[in-house]
Amino acid sequence: MLGLTLREEFRGKRLKGTAIELANDSNTGATQVQAKAFLEITYPTRDLLKGIEAVGPDQGRPVVVIGERGLGKSHLMAALYHAVNDPVSTASWLESWAVTLGDSSVGKIALRSGMKVIGESLHRQRYKYLWDVLFEHHPQGAYIQGKWEGQGEGKTDVPSDKLIVELLEHTPTMLLLDEFQTWFDGLTNTKQFPWRNWAFNFIQILSEIAKERPDLLVLVISVRNGGSDAYQQVHRVNPVPIDFKAAGNAERIQLDRRRMLLHRLFDNRLQIxxxxxxxxxxxxxxxxxxxxxxxxxxxxxxxxxxxxxxxxxxxxxxxxxxxxxxxxxxxxxxxxxxxxxxxxxxxxxxxxxxxxxxxxxxxxxxxxxxxxxxxxxxxxxxxxxxxxxxxxxxxxxxxxxxxxxxxxxxxxxxxxxxxxxxxxxxxxxxxxxxxxxxxxxxxxxxxxxxxxxxxxxxxxxxxxxxxxxxxxxxxNPRAKLMAYARNDKLFTDGSDQAQLAKQMRYVVGGTDEVAKTFRVIALPKSWQTDPWSPLEEAEHPERWDDRLPILVLPEEPDHIDQRLGRWLKDHLQKRRNTIRFLLPRSGTINAFLDRDLLILARAEMKAQEWSGQGPEYKKLHTEYQSALRDLLKKRFDRFAVLHRWNFGDPNQCVFNVETLKKQGSMIPEGIEEAITNDLFVPEDFEAFVLDAAADNSPVGKVLRELQEPRPAGHDCIPWMGETAMKERILRFCARGKIAINLRGLEQLQANPGEEEETAWKRLRPKLSFTGRQLDEVFLMEPSAVPATGGTAPLTQVPLNTDTGGLFGGLQPTPVVNVNEPAAGDNPMIPGVGGGIFGGGGAVSGSKPRIPLSNPPTSPLNLIGKLEGWGIGPATQVAEVSIKVSAASGAQLKELLKKLPDGMAFELSLEKDDN
Structure with missing residues (x-):
């Protein structure tokens, strides 16, 4: 009516997107079109005029555009781009609006010129490092980059302010960084990859240059809110904030907004x-x-x-x-x-x-x-x-x-x-x-x-x-179902939490392919204090098999390193190095306290129970199950694995926290890819295996030690699973670095001059042993002439003895005396007994032993003492003596019942003479 016409872009049957991009690959971005064409659809709001003034000549403060998505941050930044890149067209646009608005001051706004203008939408994730934007687009960028990278050992992590000033002195620049917070928040910040710290430092350098040398640099960034880390460094230099609040005047905000909307929608609204x-x-x-x-x-x-x-x-x-x-x-x-x-x-x-x-x-x-x-x-x-x-x-x-x-x-x-x-x-x-x-x-x-x-x-x-x-x-069925789901009194038995945990397990590890390799366990709401009793018995640690455990946390720990370190000490007694902790996105609350998730879980569960009442509930079950799983797929974006262990003070434990880009059932695969590519250090593993070969250690012992944290503050070697670890060990054998004694029947070793792949193909089928069989497979240093069969030398197979003399029987288990230690005297076993002539010394060349003891205390305290001594499940001990000063017959019988099978024990005691 009245001849009003929509703009061309809104007239088609399919409405084009209204999102503004600074640049794109089709060269239709806001900074890639002519300034005149872009400014035609732009209304001079007070925020925009404030921004143009802030990037004008004789201004010395960075500009920060603050606002949530969809407010027009990118449009405003594109207008600032054109204001400096094409001041002639911008001046003409301002003068035209000065007449339209009846405000002569609009046409008198001073404009800056003569600068190289660089604009980049960082959410496209095309740059890992912030300085790459300058180096790629600035005419002097390649030279300064080469100068920085050519500093050799003196090269800093971040380009220095002197280098950036030298760059800008060649060509003064205006730098616009759109979606800076989105890019910054997605950066990794670990000891190994401190990329967020580097970006934090570099934006500080740019901010200070923009403040001190506005003739060289005009800096404009956009963030979603002023409380983010992405904004803090720029905030230190007192930037000009543009927050879409029109100086706080509500009426002015509304008037600006409505005029902008109408101008954006219609070609001729102001002419009516x-x-x-x-x-x-x-x-x-x-x-x-x-x-x-x-x-x-x-x-x-x-x-x-x-x-x-x-x-x-x-x-x-x-x-x-x-x-x-x-x-x-x-x-x-x-x-x-x-x-x-x-x-x-x-x-x-x-x-x-x-x-x-x-x-x-x-x-x-x-x-x-x-x-x-x-x-x-x-x-x-x-x-x-x-x-x-x-x-x-x-x-x-x-x-x-x-x-x-x-x-x-x-x-x-x-x-x-x-x-x-x-x-x-x-x-x-x-x-x-x-x-x-x-x-x-x-x-x-x-x-x-x-x-x-x-x-x-x-x-x-x-x-x-x-x-x-x-x-x-x-x-209607939907309303009935949701009313039931919202009634907390109907779920006091915790069935809704169990259903939510079930769906979390399914989303992460529900496919058969994942279940073959990984054991996914969704920890309960009480995961910090009581993680196991609410779970089915099959999910308790003592029932775990060789699959890699992924523990799904319902919430983000407040202090990840301290919290998870304490949790491992308190709630897991073995295989601590095998755990992968799956972490929810930062800012999420405990899943079992998230009402939206619980209601979806309840609705999905009850719809399935009520599916016999009509087909509507079957549809609702499918709908809510899909909605719940979609939310859960997006919930987890990080995982943590143990990096450094400290049993004495779990607060000193350190974990590697890595970002996940995969969702749902692809998460386990994503975890293993990240561990393999980013966390597993082949050199550490090789050194560990070579040390084990020098000690003629059994493969089973080596694998059990790898499943536990390394003592003495050493960095842990990520556990990749028994099969993967055996293959890596066999690779060392194929390279000629170690040899492997197969239960005294055959010695695996690369032949002189044999190619690695040839040796690998020959040796790989032979290491098929698993479980306790690997305790009879020993690592050795390679010999000059590889052995193809026969029995390995006795000194390469460590054994303990029963009592006996020089020719006494051999027994592969330690002797435990509940009263006094037994005196072993087999001279052929290093470090055991008294020696061939009854002396107390060990055979020459044997490893020294460290005597350890503890005063009488409770069994629980003794277990903790073992861990304090660094004795794990795979640690070999000898001359074990447990002394009981006094006991009743019932107590002694109960003690003997609890001794493990497969070992031999000697018993001596003093009985009261009645």
Missing amino acids: AGPNIELLVSNHVDEYLRLQEIASSEQDRKRSEFVECWPYAPHLLRLLEEQVLVATDAQETRDMIRILANLYKSRGEVVPVLTAADFRLDDDASGIQALLDSVSNEHHRTLRAKAQQNIISVTEAVSNHTQIAPHLQEIVGSLWLRSIAVGNFAGAEPSVLQADITRSEPIDGNAFQVELATIVENSFNIHQEGAKLVFREDD
């Missing part, structure tokens, strides 16, 4: 005369003022507001801005533009002013679909479906509905839109609905009351709440 608009909307405005009982002193201001907002009613814009979009996950301005463009294309030419009644539920093009695309709450979509069903119900129940309810579609559409508002704003009074459907002429009040009553009486989802009418989901 105000008196023509006022005449067109007069009937609607008169009825609105009457029905809403607006005071006469306020009516002129309200009429001006209608003219300012046309073709949209101001009460519609307020509804969308203040109630509907804030109830969703919408992207503010960006989604608002899409919704309003679709609404105008559908209804703008047939009504004098657009209201909530124009969101017709029978027409997706009316803005409904654009709105739903922005809505993250499934409730709103369901409510639309219910509203549509109510329309059908009315038409079927009332034969002459076209006469009795001629505004059926408009009333239901308006009520639906107002029902998805937040909190107490949801719903509408009848007078509001009557104002919404008023167009070129007033509607008779009595006829409207009859029409509205007909609609309410024949609908099954419209509820009366005080003076308001509102759509609700009651009286």
Whole structure:
């Protein structure tokens, strides 16, 4: 109407995206088009003018654009790009708006020129290091990069300020970094990869140069909020903040925003005369003022507001801005533009002013679909479906509905839109609905009351709440199910938590392929204090097999290193080095306290239980299960493995925390890839194996030691699983670094001059032993002439002895005397017994032994003492003596029952003479 035309980009059947990119591969980004073309769709808001002034000449402060997604940060930064890159076009644009706005100061804003302008959207993740943006785009970048990298051992982690100043002295630069916080927050920050620290330091260098040498550098960055680490370094130099608040004046913010929206949507909105608009909307405005009982002193201001907002009613814009979009996950301005463009294309030419009644539920093009695309709450979509069903119900129940309810579609559409508002704003009074459907002429009040009553009486989802009418989901399977799921009293048995844990296990390790290699365990809500008792017995550590354990944490630990270190000491007594801890995203609460997750788990569980009541529940089960799994797939983005162990003080433990890029059932594979590529140090593993070969250690002992943390503060070697570790050991054998004695039957070793791959193919099938069989397979240093069979020399097979002389029987188990130590005297075993002539020394060349003892105490304290001495499950000990000063017969019998099978023991005691 009145010749108003949408911009070309909004006229097509499919609305183009309104997101602004500084640059893209198709060269259509905001900084890649001509300044004149870009500025044509740009309204000079106060925030934008503030930014142009801040990057002008004689300004010496960085600029920070602050705002959540969709507010227009990228658009503003693109405008600043053109202001410096093409000051001529920008000056012409400012002068034109100075005339339009009647503000001569706009045309007098000074513009900077003569600078190289570099703009980059960092969320595209094309740069690992921030300085690469400068080095790649600056004409002197390659030279300075080479100069920095050519510093040899003196090269710093971050390019120095002197190098950057030298770069900028060659060509002064304006640097715009869009989505800086998104890029910064995604950086790894570990001891091995301190990339976030480097970026933190480099942005400080840039900030200080921008402040001290504004003639060389103008720095502009965008962040989502001012409390992030990404912003703090720039904040130190007192930047110019642009926060889309128009100096805090609410009326000015609203006026700026509405004018910007209309200018962005329409080619000629400013050319439409105000008196023509006022005449067109007069009937609607008169009825609105009457029905809403607006005071006469306020009516002129309200009429001006209608003219300012046309073709949209101001009460519609307020509804969308203040109630509907804030109830969703919408992207503010960006989604608002899409919704309003679709609404105008559908209804703008047939009504004098657009209201909530124009969101017709029978027409997706009316803005409904654009709105739903922005809505993250499934409730709103369901409510639309219910509203549509109510329309059908009315038409079927009332034969002459076209006469009795001629505004059926408009009333239901308006009520639906107002029902998805937040909190107490949801719903509408009848007078509001009557104002919404008023167009070129007033509607008779009595006829409207009859029409509205007909609609309410024949609908099954419209509820009366005080003076308001509102759509609700009651009286349908979905509502029933969700009401049950929201009732906490019905789940005091913890079944909902068990179901949530089950779904977490399934999402991470539910496929058969994953289950063959990994044991996925979702720890309970009480994981810090009581991790095992709520779980099934098959998931307790003593029942674990050789699969790699992945423990899914329900929450992010507050201090990861200290918390997980203490947890390992308190709740896991062996195989501590095999654990992979799967961590949820930062900022998430405990999954078992997350009401949204619990409700989804409850709904999915109850829908399955009630599936026999009708097919609706089967569909709901599929829907909620899918929704829950989708959330859980996105929940976990990091994992932690032990890096350094400290039994005495678990607070000193250190963990490697790595980012995961894979989701769902791909997480275990992603963990192993990260461990293999980023954490496993082949040199450490090789040194460990070579030391074991020098000691003729059994392979079983080596593998058991690898499953435990390394003592004395050594970095742990990540456990890759028995098969992977055996293959790596066999690789060393194929390279000629070690030899392997196969149970005294065969010695595996690379032949002189044999290629590694040839040796690998020959040797690989021979190391097929597993479990305790590997205790009879020994690592050895390679000999000059490889052995192909026979029995290994006796000195290469460590044995302990039973009692006996020089020719006494051999027994491969330690002797435990519950009263006094037995005196072993086999001279052929190093370090055992007294020697061939009864002396106390060990055979020459044997490893020295460290005597350890502890005063009488409880068994639990003795177990802790073993760990304090560094004695793990694979540690060999000899001459073990456990002394019991006094015991009853029952106690002694109970003690003997608990001694492990497969070992021999000698018993001597003193019995009271009765």
